[in-house]
Amino acid sequence: MTRWFAIFAALLLHAAAWAHKPSDSYLTLDVKERRIDGQWDAIVAFAGATTPLGWWLDGLADRGRLLLPMTANQERGGFMLRLQRNGSGLSARSAGWVGFYPCAGARNEADEAALGRALDDRLGQSALRSLRRDPHDADDSCWLHGEGWCLSRHELH
Numbered sequence: 078m079t080r081w082f083a084i085f086a087a088l089l090l091h092a093a094a095w096a097h098k099p100s101d102s103y104l105t106l107d108v109k110e111r112r113i114d115g116q117w118d119a120i121v122a123f124a125g126a127t128t129p130l131g132w133w134l135d136g137l138a139d140r141g142r143l144l145l146p147m148t149a150n151q152e153r154g155g156f157m158l159r160l161q162r163n164g165s166g167l168s169a170r171s172a173g174w175v176g177f178y179p180c181a182g183a184r185n186e187a188d189e190a191a192l193g194r195a196l197d198d199r200l201g202q203s204a205l206r207s208l209r210r211d212p213h214d215a216d217d218s219c220w221l222h223g224e225g226w227c228l229s230r231h232e233l234h
């Protein structure tokens with residue numbers, strides 16, 4: 078049986094509260110402090126992030142996949158990141174351009190600026206092969222280098 082977790086699903090529980098918010102405010106789900114119990118075959122995010130959070134990555138079962146919209150700013154949009162756990166590694170591919178609402182708790186200004194610069198390199202985006210979580214300095218293999226993670230052009234070994 079396939080187990081999947083929708084990061085946005087908890088937001089539906091807050092839908093009634095949204096109706097009472099001012100019209101200029103966004104409905105957001107702060108995902109920073111959430112946890113996923115167990116291992117999941119599929120995790121899908123329905124809000125744009127600048128950072129793949131560790132607890133999402135840790136929640137993937139072997140061969141499990143994460144679909145994560147990586148977005149810079151509202152006007153620009155971003156791309157759909159497809160990750161698949163292969164043992165202790167994570168293969169990464171771009172699944173194309175997207176636009177999503179921002180995901181509170183999975184965004185920060187430094188990563189948004191870095192993602193904005195990386196999105197200018199469409200060839201680099203198409204060359205994504207893995208998400209690295211090992212400590213390392215940014216080098217030519219890093220398409221997008223964040224704190225504790227990196228979208229790399231290196232294949233998994």
